[in-house]
Amino acid sequence: CSTTSQKHRNFVSEPMGNRSVRDVPGSDLYRAAADQMLGQYLVSGRDQGRFQGYLKNTTGANAKQQSDAYNGMRDWTDNNM
8 A cells, every 4th residue: 555645635635626736646747727637537437547648648747646646536536525
C-alpha cells in the first residue's frame, strides 16, 4: 500500500468548491479547474486508464502525476459523494 502525501490527505478531506487545480494531487502542470478535472473523472466512468489517458493527452502529465491525480479524485469521490 502506498503512502499518501499531505497534499492528498488535504484534498480528499475538504469540499471541492472553487478549489484550484493546484490542490489536486499530481497536478503541478495542469491548467484547468479542479471541478473540471472532477467532471472529466466522472465522465470517464471513474476508469483509471481513461482518466489517466485524458490527463496525458490534454496536459502532458507524466505517469506519476496521472496516478496521483487519479488517486486523489478516487479518494475524494469516495469521501464526498
